[in-house]
Amino acid sequence: MLATFEKAALEAGKAILEVYRAGYAVALKQDMSPVTLADERAEHIILRHLERDFPHIPAVAEEQASAGKIPNVRGRSFFLVDPLDGTREFIEHRDEFTVNIAYIENGIPIVGIVYAPALGIAFTGGSGGACKLFVDEHFGISDRVAIAVRERPARLTALASRCNSNAKTEDFLTDHSVSACTSIGSSLKFCLLAEGKADVYPRFGRTMEWDTAAGDAVLRAAGGSTLTTDGRLLAYGKIGQSEDCDFANPHFICWGGKKSEARA
Template sequence: MQQSADILKLFEESAIAAGRVILDIYRAGAAVRLKGDTSPVTEADEAAERLILAALARHMPDVPVVAEEEVAAGRIPDVSGGRFILVDPLDGTREFIGGHDDFTVNIALIEAGTPVLGVVHAPALHTLYLGGAGKAEKVKLDDKDAVIARMPIAARLKGASPSALVSRSHNCDATDAYIRKAAILERKTVGSSLKFCMVAEGVADLYPRFSPTMEWDTAAGDAVLRAAGGMVATEDGAPLTYGKRLPGLRAFENPPFLATGRPSERG
């Protein structure tokens, strides 16, 4: 079995390569169409996913891969063995279409329902986050995707005035109600899985999410946050799990969750 550090390196290199393809299309302007569930998709989503899947097939051929556009096309592998990879080639497609830079590439390894390794790459921001193998890091890249710096990150303890992150494109009344009930005065709107990473690096305290998400939306950011000392939990306080089928939800759909920083802030 491959070492965790080698897998993280593969995920990092694959995400960066996919980011180059995405940025080329982003700068040129992408054609948009709707999938069967009415969510948008572009050629950037599809080209990035093909690149990532090819890399994973070369280096980890025996590990099933659940990828967003593959699932949309009806190609869903058997993950009953408990070890599989989740891929969202372009998280924040609406941000991408709208000209916002906070879209990401997400790759995560799941073992026994837990995201143990993950990479989140924000190509337009020249920033990458990774988590697992005993570390959580923020990586800064130059315009040619060479590494400028690697910095360890850690989730913070919640202060007297906690701050919350909410989705730019998928906020809902239930999330707003939670923030009001928790008396959180500071909130920031951010797209994509970057919200997990911002909690992981200690620039925000929590990310409540009550509108629908899929496992490929959250797994990589979840892995980064856990490696940084944080947690993603369901409303009953249990850790969010992966490869699940829950009553009333689609395969790989998440229930509502709360992503938080270090343990002392959890009730």
């Protein structure tokens, strides 16, 4: 499965960079979030690969979901696709946008890839652990390095932007002896935790499952965890929620080397 993910992500990343370098128009979806031609091209490429290799596994993809095209995944394994996470970074010409593909089984992200085409790096997670991939100018993988979370230090490094944070984030950073705080866009925050460059990422803002699933798969494969504020592992395939729309996430905290006492 990861081989398909890699092919799909690299091809989608190439299409994204072509739009990125040529210039692009920006439209607004119904929720007023931005979308570009790159999002649409990348999603089409990824879904084509998934439908060809895994025709019986449904895929929930961000742009299709925005258009109301959502398959029934109740009680089923499925894919989650965010073809261009960090569209605002893309529009502002910051290179931290990513391609995200994940496979969900029993509510758990067990396989995932996060590819940052403008940075030439990707991260994968699966049953064999987590890896960082280096991608050359021809969109080939030039090297693979196994990664893992680091042991939790006495003074934590967090991934959160103080300039865009809220009171809950500030309280969390104060309560957990955070000595440094680094800002980075998109799902790369999960990946920095996975490769041992930070310790915690608190998210007290709204996200959707396709925003987090691929990075979460990488983090879990590297030995980390993503917990809701009541200590439960973040679950996927959340439909029929009374308090929010389908596939919306609650607030969560990602941990690197923390030894959690997570409840299922």
